Amino acid sequence: MNSLKLLLLCFFITPYAFSQITPEEKEALVAIYQATNGDNWNASWNMNDTAKNWYGVKIEDNKVVEINLEFNNLKGRLPDDIGNLIHLKKINLGFNKLSESIPTTIEKLTELKSLELFMNEFEGPIPTQIGALKQLETLKIYSNNLSGELPVELMELTNLKELLLGSNNFSGTIPVEIGALTKLKKLSLMNNQMVGEIPVELAQLTALEELLLSSNQFTGNLPLEFINLKNLNTIMVSGNKLSQEYISISGKKPEALMDLQSQNSTASMNPVNDQ
Incomplete structure (x- = not known):
């Protein structure tokens, strides 16, 4: 009798005890699959299989902690x-064909x-709800x-280390509040439609290694305070409306920045892959 009771107990609890993820998480993954033309992905999912075997999905402690579907022919709205x-x-959906707006519900992903x-086709503004992602270290939404x-x-987002927003249609000025991003190492706003002067508050980003501001409509001069950016090794500001033309620098000391003026010269630089 005891053996029968144990067998019956195991029968009822097993689906829950060995469940990979919650129904809500599985429904969310299925919704992503259906909304982004999953049947035509380069590596699609077998809907009859468990989520732990789905390409690009990482599960730890029965929780979905990572989605990596880069270069996987996703098309549609997230x-x-x-x-x-x-x-x-972590979410990596780079090099796909996702369009429309970035969903405001990302504000719920507070562990991100x-x-x-x-490298998608997202439109519209960056949702203000992104401010809820206090643990975010990397934001790459360029191109x-x-x-x-x-x-x-x-x-x-004061934990940001990489903020890459290049090759979009952003307008307006660089918010002076950017000085709060003191952990930032890479900042790219290149190839947008941004205006105004380059704020001196950028000089507060002492961890900054790459600053890419080229191909906008910035005016004025580079702040002299930039000489305090001791870690800065790459800066690109060409293609703006600055008071003078600055040569793009890579691998040089920032102290030389203010002396570099060019009418028709181009400096060699290390390749910069991210934008």
Whole structure:
């Protein structure tokens, strides 16, 4: 009798005890698959298989912690359901054909450390809700069709180390609040439609190694305070409306920055892959 009771108990608890993820998380993954033409992905998912075997999905402690579907022919809109994957730490959907707006439900992904949506077709502004992602260290959304001004909420992400927003249609000025991003190592706003003077507050980013501001409509001069950026080894500001033309620098000391003027010269530089 005891053996029968134990057998019956195991029968009822096994589906839960060995469940890989919650129903909400699985439904969110299925929604992403369906909304982005999953049947035509380069590596699609077998809907009859468990989520742990789905390409690009990483599960730890029965929680979805990573989605990596780079170069996988995703096409369509990223659904709001992505906000139900509340344990995500990393999202990489680069080099796909995702369009429309970035869903505001990303504000629920408070454990997220890396958000990579580069080389897609996203439109509209950066959602202000992104300010809720306080643990975010990497934000790569370059080479999309995003527009509007940079939300001040973006400057609340004080753990950011990489902020790559190049090759979009962003307008407006660089918020002076950017000085709060003191951990930032890479900043790219190149190839947008941004205006105004380059704020002196950028000189507060003492960890900065790469500063890419070329091909905008910035005016004025580079702040003299930039000489305090001891870690800066790459700076690109050409293609603006600055008072003088600065040669692009890579691998040189920032102290030389203010003396570099060029009418028709081009400096050699190390390749810069991210934008």
